[in-house]
Amino acid sequence: MATAVVAAAYGGPEVLSVIATEVPSPGPGEVTIEVRASGVNPIDYKLYSGAFGSSPDNLPVRLGVEVAGVITAAGPDAAGPSGPLSVGDEVVAYPTNGGYATSVTVPAKVVVPKPAELSWEQASGLLAAGSTAVHAVAAAKVSSGDTVLVHGGSGAVGLLAVQLSLAAGARVVATASERNQALLREVGAVAVTYGPGLLDRVTQAAPSGVNAAIDAVGTDEAIDVSLAVVPESSRIVSINAFHRADTGIALIGGGPGADPGTEIRANAWRQLFPLAATGKLTLLPTKTYPLAEAAQAHIFLREGHPNGKLVLLPAQ
Structure with missing residues (x-):
């Protein structure tokens, strides 16, 4: 079982709740990641605000498009853009579905190695904004x-x-x-x-x-x-x-x-990670919240000008 944040209805941050959920075992070309940090992005609240539609068939909405963590299980033929993935690898995954969680199963094709020089918080908050900037x-x-x-x-x-x-x-x-x-x-x-x-x-x-x-x-x-x-x-x-x-x-x-810039965004990590790891990119400071306080993080984000990157920490 994992803990995850979902939107049970459409609306503001008040519709977010924390639930217990099963984590699917990874199938072919998939891995399961124990999440150490989840980046918070404007797309997350847009998904449940109704900006992209409000069909009840899509409820509850799972949130979280980028995570950093450790692989705990790998299905057959689990290989990412940099090669085969194994249990114990420290990785970053983007884009994901349901990254506001303690554990998540994702396609291996979106999983890349985490630079050792970056903290979990920094690594989890770089690719969504960074791929847009590269594009x-x-x-x-x-x-x-x-x-x-x-x-x-x-x-x-x-x-x-x-x-x-x-x-x-x-x-x-x-x-x-x-x-x-x-x-x-x-x-x-x-x-x-x-x-x-x-x-x-x-x-x-x-x-x-x-x-x-x-x-x-x-x-x-x-x-x-x-x-x-x-x-x-x-x-x-x-x-x-x-x-x-x-x-x-x-x-x-x-x-x-x-x-959409699909290809350039998928490969943006190849440019961003080396620059960030060597200190050639100045990254915004991170402001962290426990996973259970995702609603508070979203309230702060929607107020504008957070002066940093917001990150959820499942372990807190």
């Missing part, structure tokens, strides 16, 4: 010599997109609230405050022009300013502004008409 930088065609505008540069996706763009040889101007701008400057970006007058601040920060933009917030302000400074609208990439599809910007992710 965004690739979709924006960021290359050496570019100037890139990143909206929401201090968030989970934005901070990684900033650093990946810098690693590609670009100059980065990134938006953030004043309290979060020091972090952007520390990693090498030019920080500007969002809000009224943003266009003027961006043009002052990038007098030679902007080649590409990555939007991690989805506001009209972000898109309008990007359209004003980026000559090619196809190099403006948004993970949220699906309502602005008619502007010619590139939409990525799971929204309507967006490019």
